[in-house]
Amino acid sequence: MVNKDYNHYKLLSKEELISIIIKKDNELTIIQSNCKSIQKLKDKYYLYNKFHMEDIARLDKVIGKMKGLR
DSSP states (O other): OOOGGGGGGGGSOHHHHHHHHHHHHHHHHHHHHHHHHHHHHHHHHHHHHHHHHHHHHHHHHHHHHHHTOO
16 A cells, blocks of 8 residues: 555656656755765764773772872
8 A cells, every 4th residue: 555645756757767766866965975974983083082081980099099099
């Protein structure tokens, strides 16, 4: 059963439908590429953040030892 929101597609020719599909496919390809780039950046910044958190914890221990607190 076709949703009434899509009835306007019945008025289009095969060529027009194929054109719409090609445009949407190109849009999806671009979005997928952007998602991959974003995921790479996310992973990169996650590793940077993890490194800095570990370094802060290490320096906190050193400072604590110097002050005689730990």
